Amino acid sequence: MGHAHHHHVDPESGDARVAFAVAINLALTVAQVIGGIISGSLSLIADALHNFSDAIALIIAFAARRIARRPADARMTFGYGRIEAVAALVNYTTLIVIGLYLVYEAILRFIDPSPVTGWIIVIVAGAALLIDLATAALTYTMSKTSVNIRAAFLHNLADALGSVAVIIAGTLVLLYGWLWVDPAVTLLIAGYILWQSFSELPGVVRILMLGSPPDMDASAVIETIAQVPGVVSVHHVHLWMMGEHDPALDAHVVLDPGSDDPRIRAEIKKRLETEHHLHHTTLEIEHPSDQCIDGPTIGH
Numbered sequence: 137m138g139h140a141h142h143h144h145v146d147p148e149s150g151d152a153r154v155a156f157a158v159a160i161n162l163a164l165t166v167a168q169v170i171g172g173i174i175s176g177s178l179s180l181i182a183d184a185l186h187n188f189s190d191a192i193a194l195i196i197a198f199a200a201r202r203i204a205r206r207p208a209d210a211r212m213t214f215g216y217g218r219i220e221a222v223a224a225l226v227n228y229t230t231l232i233v234i235g236l237y238l239v240y241e242a243i244l245r246f247i248d249p250s251p252v253t254g255w256i257i258v259i260v261a262g263a264a265l266l267i268d269l270a271t272a273a274l275t276y277t278m279s280k281t282s283v284n285i286r287a288a289f290l291h292n293l294a295d296a297l298g299s300v301a302v303i304i305a306g307t308l309v310l311l312y313g314w315l316w317v318d319p320a321v322t323l324l325i326a327g328y329i330l331w332q333s334f335s336e337l338p339g340v341v342r343i344l345m346l347g348s349p350p351d352m353d354a355s356a357v358i359e360t361i362a363q364v365p366g367v368v369s370v371h372h373v374h375l376w377m378m379g380e381h382d383p384a385l386d387a388h389v390v391l392d393p394g395s396d397d398p399r400i401r402a403e404i405k406k407r408l409e410t411e412h413h414l415h416h417t418t419l420e421i422e423h424p425s426d427q428c429i430d431g432p433t434i435g436h
Contacts, residue, residue, distance in 0.1 A: 153274040154198045154285075157292075161191035164267045171260035178245050180257050180302055182238045182322045187264065187295050189234050190271065193227040193288040197275075201285070217379040221343040224287040228340060231294075231333040238326035245319035257306030257318075261299045268296035283340060283380045294332055298325040348375035349383040352412060354434060360411050361387065364404050366395035368424060371431035378416065386418035390427045397421050 168184030171177075200223035208215040272292040279289035305321040308314050339350070348354055354375050361370045368390040378384050385408065391400055401419055408414040422428065 157271040157274045158191055158194045160267050164264055171256050175256035177257045178318055178322050182325055185234055189230050190292050190295055196223045197285050197288040214378055221340050224283045224340045227287040228333045228337045231329050235326045235329035238322055242319040242322040249315045258303055261302035265299035268292050268299055294329055343377050346376040349377055357412055360407050361404055366392050366400045371433050372436050373434050384416040385414050388420045390422045393423050
């Protein structure tokens with residue numbers, strides 16, 4: 137099984153972009169925390185926490201990319217590509233924890249409002265927005281082909297939206313003195329973080345749980361095998377994703393006693409590749425005399 141197609145971006149150039157994104161996000165986090173403390177803005181500190189999670193997400197993504205390139209060995213016979221799904225799970229879980237914490241802090245600020253210095257919020261959030269957009273641009277191309285990098289990219293996209301909201305909040309505090317806007321914007325940021333995380337998390341869990349590819353119809357795959365001349369029945373079918381872009385199948389196929397096993401096996405594999413883009417298939421050939429007794433069609 138080849139794994140080269142996991143990485144569509146030149147490894148070194150991709151790593152350099154991720155490393156630079158980490159550096160500017162860590163610097164931004166420090167600036168936002170200082171600005172939030174001086175101004176008394178919860179929404180700015182909320183944005184800083186989210187931005188810090190961006191940096192951590194990028195660090196995790198960076199490490200996962202490097203580990204995923206390792207070739208298969210005796211310890212990890214499928215290779216290390218699935219580490220990217222693990223990294224994405226860690227990143228989304230972190231986002232959920234941060235989102236819930238921000239909801240808690242915003243509710244406390246509604247109950248006990250604190251003074252806020254609007255102009256500091258606008259300046260720091262404006263700088264944050266520029267860096268968020270730059271970071272998103274650095275990781276956009278890689279996010280199209282990696283669930284791991286996509287998690288980090290979505291961190292930054294949410295942070296950019298958060299920075300826009302914080303700028304609006306600071307402006308309203310400056311113009312009208314509306315202190316309630318600061319925790320209100322914090323709730324909006326937290327809500328978006330939670331929505332984004334919960335919507336992406338099931339896909340990551342599906343990979344880790346060896347779930348079937350979401351865009352693949354298991355019954356149609358089984359029907360494709362069953363329609364090959366010489367095939368009597370199919371059972372013990374397993375469809376799963378070895379990685380984000382690597383669907384796989386194994387199955388027990390019962391053939392007519394007088395059939396040409398190699399020819400039929402080759403025909404099954406050809407049809408699965410052509411009709412379902414299944415390039416990694418493992419077929420156990422059986423005959424009516426030695427087939428599994430009462431084997432389920434799907435599962436084991």
